[in-house]
Amino acid sequence: MTAAPQSPDIMALKDQARIVRIEILKMLTASGSGHTGGSLSAADIVTALYFYKMRQRPGDPSWPDRDRFILSKGHAAPLLYAVLALSGYFDKSLLGSLRKVGCPLQGHPSSKLVNGVEVSTGSLGQGLSISNGIALGLRLDKKEARVYCLLGDGETQEGQVWEAAMSAGHYMLDNLCAIVDVNELQIDGRCCDVMTVEPMAEKWRAFNWHVFEINGHDMEEIANALDEAEKIKGKPSVILARTIKSKGVSFFEGKAEYHGVTPTEEELQKALLELDSNGK
Amino acid sequence: MGSRDQATDIKSQSADFCGQAVATRDAYGSALLELGRRNEKVVVLDADLSGSTKTAKFAKAFPDRFFNMGISEQDLVGTAGGLSLTGKIPYASTFAVFETGRAWEQIRQTLSYSGLNVKLVATHAGITVGEDGASHQALEDIALIRVIPNMTVIVPSDGFETKQVIDAIAEYEHPVYVRLGRAKVPPVMPAGYRFIIGKAHTFSLGSDVTIIATGIMVSKALQAAEQLKKQGIDAGVVNMSTIKPLDTDTVLEAAKKSKLIVTAEEHSIIGGLGGAVSEFVAENHPVHLRRIGTSDTFGCSGSPDELLKLFGLTSENIVKTVEGFFQDFRR
Numbered sequence: 001m002t003a004a005p006q007s008p009d010i011m012a013l014k015d016q017a018r019i020v021r022i023e024i025l026k027m028l029t030a031s032g033s034g035h036t037g038g039s040l041s042a043a044d045i046v047t048a049l050y051f052y053k054m055r056q057r058p059g060d061p062s063w064p065d066r067d068r069f070i071l072s073k074g075h076a077a078p079l080l081y082a083v084l085a086l087s088g089y090f091d092k093s094l095l096g097s098l099r100k101v102g103c104p105l106q107g108h109p110s111s112k113l114v115n116g117v118e119v120s121t122g123s124l125g126q127g128l129s130i131s132n133g134i135a136l137g138l139r140l141d142k143k144e145a146r147v148y149c150l151l152g153d154g155e156t157q158e159g160q161v162w163e164a165a166m167s168a169g170h171y172m173l174d175n176l177c178a179i180v181d182v183n184e185l186q187i188d189g190r191c192c193d194v195m196t197v198e199p200m201a202e203k204w205r206a207f208n209w210h211v212f213e214i215n216g217h218d219m220e221e222i223a224n225a226l227d228e229a230e231k232i233k234g235k236p237s238v239i240l241a242r243t244i245k246s247k248g249v250s251f252f253e254g255k256a257e258y259h260g261v262t263p264t265e266e267e268l269q270k271a272l273l274e275l276d277s278n279g280k
Numbered sequence: 281m282g283s284r285d286q287a288t289d290i291k292s293q294s295a296d297f298c299g300q301a302v303a304t305r306d307a308y309g310s311a312l313l314e315l316g317r318r319n320e321k322v323v324v325l326d327a328d329l330s331g332s333t334k335t336a337k338f339a340k341a342f343p344d345r346f347f348n349m350g351i352s353e354q355d356l357v358g359t360a361g362g363l364s365l366t367g368k369i370p371y372a373s374t375f376a377v378f379e380t381g382r383a384w385e386q387i388r389q390t391l392s393y394s395g396l397n398v399k400l401v402a403t404h405a406g407i408t409v410g411e412d413g414a415s416h417q418a419l420e421d422i423a424l425i426r427v428i429p430n431m432t433v434i435v436p437s438d439g440f441e442t443k444q445v446i447d448a449i450a451e452y453e454h455p456v457y458v459r460l461g462r463a464k465v466p467p468v469m470p471a472g473y474r475f476i477i478g479k480a481h482t483f484s485l486g487s488d489v490t491i492i493a494t495g496i497m498v499s500k501a502l503q504a505a506e507q508l509k510k511q512g513i514d515a516g517v518v519n520m521s522t523i524k525p526l527d528t529d530t531v532l533e534a535a536k537k538s539k540l541i542v543t544a545e546e547h548s549i550i551g552g553l554g555g556a557v558s559e560f561v562a563e564n565h566p567v568h569l570r571r572i573g574t575s576d577t578f579g580c581s582g583s584p585d586e587l588l589k590l591f592g593l594t595s596e597n598i599v600k601t602v603e604g605f606f607q608d609f610r611r
């Protein structure tokens with residue numbers, strides 16, 4: 001079992017995030033389709049969850065006391081598959097057949113097919129309600145376990161997100177921590193051009209949430225916010241993580257085009273060089 | 281660069297897509313642009329998928345008449361309803377699974393019950409969405425919309441028909457659902473074909489079997505019929521592009537003429553074209569019937585062609601189904 005360590009080893013987590021990015025890029029290049037930008041932007045956050053914060057037992061995926069992770073922005077499936085494989089939920093060799101017929105690693109995560117996937121997602125806007133339900137159930141059972149839910153910033157345009165935000169505030173779900181990957185992009189362009197989501201912090205506060213605003217690529221800030229969120233009582237916490245879409249691959253960074261476009265073999269090699277040199 | 285853009289633009293302007301292999305969503309994008317030029321009342325809404333649904337073409341030409349609602353399908357449908365109440369003709373597009381699923385009750389309560397003049401033109405329907413997998417593959421949308429009173433449901437078979445559908449519904453003051461696909465499809469409708477809402481196109485009726493198909497399955501049905509004829513089975517094909525209101529005259533004719541009716545659709549066999557035809561013939565002219573479609577199951581990730589094979593949405597499977605029937609029938 002992996003227990004949450006007392007203090008984060010920031011250097012090790014940074015390197016783990018680098019490895020996660022490498023797996024994401026290799027997986028996406030092999031599949032030739034899938035979501036690059038939003039998998040890379042949230043890589044640091046999700047690495048911190050799986051390799052620092054969350055209490056999980058990869059060998060016992062239905063352990064009742066585990067912390068739960070709900071990937072509401074289900075298109076970041078490659079990121080989830082990478083951390084699950086690297087945590088030991090399933091064999092890493094599966095990653096090479098992402099999105100192929102017969103492979104359990106579907107374009108969007110299916111909980112019926114993959115250990116460690118709590119619930120199937122892919123249709124945006126539904127994850128926070130599910131997280132609320134889990135948080136309510138855990139509270140009824142007097143469990144210590146916590147629930148983490150990752151949303152996209154574009155995703156918060158869905159009405160259901162705000163219905164769920166209201167519920168979590170109302171039920172004072174302090175065992176719930178939502179994280180919004182604020183990369184300021186969605187498919188059709190910048191969120192502020194398509195449909196403004198700002199001011200986000202004020203919106204969440206108005207729904208009775210405790211708001212953290214951090215740099216979503218600063219491992220220390222991420223780990224710190226996750227620790228602090230655990231101490232907030234009487235209300236749910238949301239971490240607004242400012243990120244860069246496609247973070248880690250300089251020539252994809254901040255470009256809306258790479259939302260759902262995968263690297264070519266040549267781009268992969270270039271990206272791996274960048275990530276390798278970051279590791280030194 | 282500018283001149284090249286203009287050249288392609290002019291070409292797409294005049295294209296009616298007759299005889300052309302094209303994705304129905306691409307035909308939609310061009311048809312909408314042309315319609316926008318002709319008809320100022322046309323407004324277009326999308327939900328953060330304008331590049332994929334191809335409404336981006338209209339958006340670029342008529343930014344004032346285009347509204348991106350962001351990732352909020354319920355708001356998309358409701359806003360389209362409101363626009364129609366001011367005399368506009370809204371075309372609202374996103375992926376079929378989200379448009380009919382997430383916004384179903386808005387379609388029922390706001391559009392249908394009030395009879396609002398909104399055109400829901402959804403793309404990425406069916407299994408040919410491919411690699412994105414089950415969450416994105418609408419296999420229930422025809423059923424979902426067909427069950428709502430007042431709704432018209434149209435599934436064009438190729439680019440040529442799509443263009444005509446997009447034009448025809450602008451003149452038809454009712455809520456309409458049009459189902460389009462992501463993948464390129466071969467042309468099937470003959471030159472000179474004129475789409476009429478509620479009217480099927482009969483290629484031929486077979487004394488042994490008539491295959492009533494819709495959408496991408498029309499081309500597979502035509503191939504299957506050729507193959508069956510070679511085997512001495514007289515097979516006909518009907519393109520049922522309007523699923524609601526169903527062209528019951530044509531179904532009745534086929535039921536009277538053929539020993540077997542086969543329905544073929546890129547959709548669940550429950551509640552779609554197969555459901556509609558079964559309901560009608562069971563009450564009016566019982567006949568042997570087989571439904572081809574997905575069998576009460578979700579799709580999965582894979583390339584469109586692999587998935588068509590995996591789920592039996594092929595001419596081979598139509599042939600096999602018909603052969604199987606006649607083997608039993610003759611015994």
Ligand SMILES: Cc1ncc(C[n+]2csc(CCOP(=O)(O)OP(=O)(O)O)c2C)c(N)n1
Nearest residue numbers: 038122123124152153154155185186187328
């Ligand atoms: C209900 C729903 N509508 C539309 C989509 C199609 N879609 C997939 S990703 C996406 C954009 C998501 O943007 P954002 O939430 O900001 O994610 P990120 O930038 O982190 O990739 C859209 C519209 C979907 N998956 N679900």
Ligand SMILES: [Mg+2]
Nearest residue numbers: 153154183185
């Ligand atoms: Mg985003």
